Amino acid sequence: MTDRPALRLAGPAPFATDPAASRGRLHAEPGSAHRSPFQRDRDRIIHCSAFRRLKHKTQVFVEHEGDHYRTRLTHSIEVAQIARTLAKALGLDEELAEAVALAHDLGHTPFGHTGEDALAACMAPFGGFDHNAQALKIVTRLERRYAAFDGLNLSWETLEGIAKHNGPLLPSAAPLPYAIAEYCAGHDLELATHAGPEAQVAALSDDVAYNNHDLEDGLRAGLFTAEEARTLPLVGAAFEEVEELWPGLDPIRVQHEALRRVFGAMVEDALAESRRLLAEAAPGSAAEVRALGRPVVAFSAEMRADIAAIHGFLMQRMYRHWRVARMRAKAAKVVAELFAIFMEAPALMPPDWSRAALAAADEPGRARVASDYIAGMTDRFALEEHRVLTDPLARA
The missing domain is CATH 1.10.3210.10 (Hypothetical protein af1432)
Structure with missing residues (x-):
């Protein structure tokens, strides 16, 4: 037995957002034909x-x-x-x-x-x-x-x-x-x-x-x-x-x-x-x-x-x-320690990030660069970055 066809609306509702009437983009671009x-x-x-x-x-x-x-x-x-x-x-x-x-x-x-x-x-x-x-x-x-x-x-x-x-x-x-x-x-x-x-x-x-x-x-x-x-x-x-x-x-x-x-x-x-x-x-x-x-x-x-x-x-x-709480505690420690390391030594971040941190006008600016870098990490990369920066025997 197959699915019955779903009921379809005749057209968009009056309260739907009309793509043709979009308020546009901050930076003007040509529209797409398709x-x-x-x-x-x-x-x-x-x-x-x-x-x-x-x-x-x-x-x-x-x-x-x-x-x-x-x-x-x-x-x-x-x-x-x-x-x-x-x-x-x-x-x-x-x-x-x-x-x-x-x-x-x-x-x-x-x-x-x-x-x-x-x-x-x-x-x-x-x-x-x-x-x-x-x-x-x-x-x-x-x-x-x-x-x-x-x-x-x-x-x-x-x-x-x-x-x-x-x-x-x-x-x-x-x-x-x-x-x-x-x-x-x-x-x-x-x-x-x-x-x-x-x-x-x-x-x-x-x-x-x-x-x-x-x-x-x-x-x-x-x-x-x-x-x-x-x-x-x-x-x-x-x-x-x-x-x-x-x-x-x-x-x-x-x-x-x-x-x-x-x-x-x-x-x-x-x-x-x-x-x-x-x-x-x-x-x-x-x-x-x-x-x-x-x-x-x-x-x-x-x-x-x-x-x-x-x-x-x-x-x-x-x-x-x-079991979840145990991993949560370790994960929180990794994030906090990475943040502290990068605040103390911004040069330990990759070049683009370290340059942005060192160019920041004040401590909040440097913190936001470190935060952006950490927030973009995957679980696996954060664990590896933490290991490299905290284990004296780890290779960079």
Whole structure:
């Protein structure tokens, strides 16, 4: 039996971002005869160095621990797939949603959130560190591929989505990350509003992806059992449904079939709730979506409660598991020691980086160069760089 054809919208929704009406790029470029501005953004992101490095940056586990756990690259691809599905079903621009989804993790450090926390602690006296701000810095400054400009020169809408896909950035609530404040001083991304609908889709897709794949990776790693996972909302009902349909099915297949139902339930809920919110608000354009003061792409209250229970379980049983905590402690030590070494001796960084650090006008400037260098490292490279710089017997 084949899949039934999905229902297709007659055309884009009135509140979708129109690529023909894009606010353009900071540096003017000729348009493409074959690709929309957002398709070009997506392609530039896929081809950039930072995107390739995501292959060896991890979510929870350290990269060398196994071939089956998610990396930042596989996670980003999964988020992009979900974002395209949601965008298509809601009548939004699929290429813009995909571009934001593919770029959302470019600024992550090695060793997942552990590395980010460690680098943020190191950078606390110098303006802090935030992976969303770092992603914006990568696509606007640190990637150096084109003759006419630094960065990727992405469309305004894609940059806006990278900067604030998680919501408005209000200086009154918390100090703006310096990389975002610095960029927006010359190119206003309207930080006080919600992002456009496609960026909201990318943010929600991130939630769907990581909750589901962390359940799968945690089970695969043996950090908790299927019986323990079955106590969770959504998960338990999914296991029961699979076992009723396929009695005696191999446990690994039961697990996969159950988790894909959890995944599907989150996507269906997101679509239903987003359609309700959009119908209620009836925005006539993407600009009206931004002006609403609240998101229009969201889970229902019931699903948010279920996801909170899943996240709480993962926090206790996975993210704080002693095996993960042991590796987190080592990873944090590596990041902190690398930062201290490069602050004391910038010449130990590769020539381009050391020149930039030595040319910096002050200590915060040098710290930001060291931070940028470390943030760009893969797990494996950070471990090797630390070994070379701290082991007297290691060859440089």
